Amino acid sequence: MSPETLEAFHDELRDNYKKLAKDADIDNLRVLRNRLQTILDTNISKLSKREHRKLDKLGRLLEEIDETIEAVELATREEIKLIDIIKKYKKKHEPLTELPVGKKKTHVLNAIRKDEISYEEEMLRLQIELVKLQSYIQSSEKKVLIIFEGRDAAGKWGNIKRFTESLNPRYSKVVALMKPSEIEKWQWYFERYISHLPNAGEMIFFDRSWYNRAGVEPVMGFVGKRDYEKFMDDVVVLEKMLTRAGIKIIKFYFSVSKEEQAARFQERRTNPLKQYKLSPIDQFSQKLWDRYTLAEYLNFSQTHTEHAPWTIVKSDNKEMSRINAIKYLLSQFDYPDKIDAKYLKVDGDIVFTGREKVKMLAKEIDESKSLFD
Secondary structure, eight states: OOHHHHHHHHHHHHHHHHHHHHTTOHHHHHHHHHHHHHHHHHHHTTSOTTGGGGGHHHHHHHHHHHHHHHHHHHHHHHHOOOOOHHHHHHHHTOOOSSOOGGGTTTOOOOOOOHHHHHHHHHHHHHHHHHHHHHHHHHHHTOEEEEEEEESTTSSHHHHHHHHHTTSOTTSEEEEOOOSOOTTGGGSOTTHHHHTTSOOTTEEEEEESOGGGGGTHHHHHTOSOHHHHHHHHHHHHHHHHHHHHTTEEEEEEEEEOOHHHHHHHHHHHHHOTTTGGGOOTTHHHHTTTHHHHHHHHHHHHHHHOOSSSOEEEEEOSSHHHHHHHHHHHHHHTOOOTTOOOGGGGOOOTTTEEEHHHHHHHHHTTSOTTOOTTO
16 A cells, blocks of 8 residues: 555545544444454555554554544443343332232232242343343454254253343344255255354354254264264364354353253143144154264264364253353453453353363263264
8 A cells, every 4th residue: 555545545534434423423433443453454464564654544543433432432321321120120029918909909919939030130130241242242343153052952942042032133143944955955064054154243043053963963864974974074174264254153052961851851742832842853862862972972072172162051950051151151252341250150060161071971971882883
C-alpha cells in the first residue's frame, strides 16, 4: 500500500468512523473496528518491521474507535436500569401459609420443592450470562460450534433447550439432521454438515453430529470397518482445519447410566407427551450397552484432541448436568461484565475430560473385542 493510497484509505475510514460515532451506532462501530483489525493483522504479516510505521495512523485510528465503543457502551449501560429477574423470581415464590383474601377465588396454594426453586434461580443467573456471551460473540464476530452427543435418553435435547431458550435466534441455531437422503449417502460424509457451520457472530448447536459415525453407525452395523476407520482419521483433521479457520469447537458428551437410561425409556413409552422421542433404535440401546461402551472408548481415545477436546457430563441428574454444562461453556470465554468466577465453578464429579473418561472406560471394556466382530 503506497503512502498516497494509505492516506486516502485512512481518511475514508475516519470519515465513516466520525459518522458512526456521531450516531452512537455501536453495532456498525464494532464491525468497522473488527474489519480494521483484520486489515492491520493481514498487512503487518506482509511488511518488514521498518515498514510497520506505514500502518501507525491506522493503529491510532483503531485505538480511537476502541475508546469510542467503550464510551458508548458505558453510556448505554448508565441509561438502562436492568430488572433483577432473580429477585423477581424469589419474590414470586415466597412461602405462604394461606392465600391473600383477594386471590382465593383465582389462585391455589401450591408446594414447590426448595431445590427446584434454587435450580431455577441458578439457571436464570446462567442464562443471563449466556445472553452476555452471545452479545460478545456477535460483536466480536466469533464463530462457535457446540456439539451435543451422548447415548439415547442422555438428556441432549433438554440441555440444548436450556442453553438456547433465552438467546437471540438470529444468531443461534439448533441443527438436528435427519438420516441421510439417497443423494447424501453418496456425498462426502461431512458434506451435509458443512453448510450448517457457524458464520461470524453465530453460535450453532448440533443435536448429534458427524459423530454418529463413531457411535450409532458402527454399533448398529450401518457403516463398514473401512469407512469407520477413515472417519476416525478424517474427523481429527477436519476439526483441526475448522479451528484454524477460527471456529471454536465445544464437544459435549452426556453420559447416562444403564439404569437411568432404562427408566427414561419406560417414561417415553408411557408418557403421551414424550412418545415422539422413541425411535426404533432405542430398543437396542440396552441390549447393546457393552458395544456402545466400546464405541465410546475408541471414540474418546482417538478424537479427544487439544484443538477439539471432549467434555464429558454425567447426566443422571438432569438439572445438575444442565447447570454444569452451561458453566463449562461460559468458563471458556472472557466477555464483558462476566459474572464472578465463583458462580461458574464446575462440579468435577459431574464434568470431566474425555481423557479421564477413557481411563474409566478401560476398566469396563474388553480391548480384544472389535466393533466389527
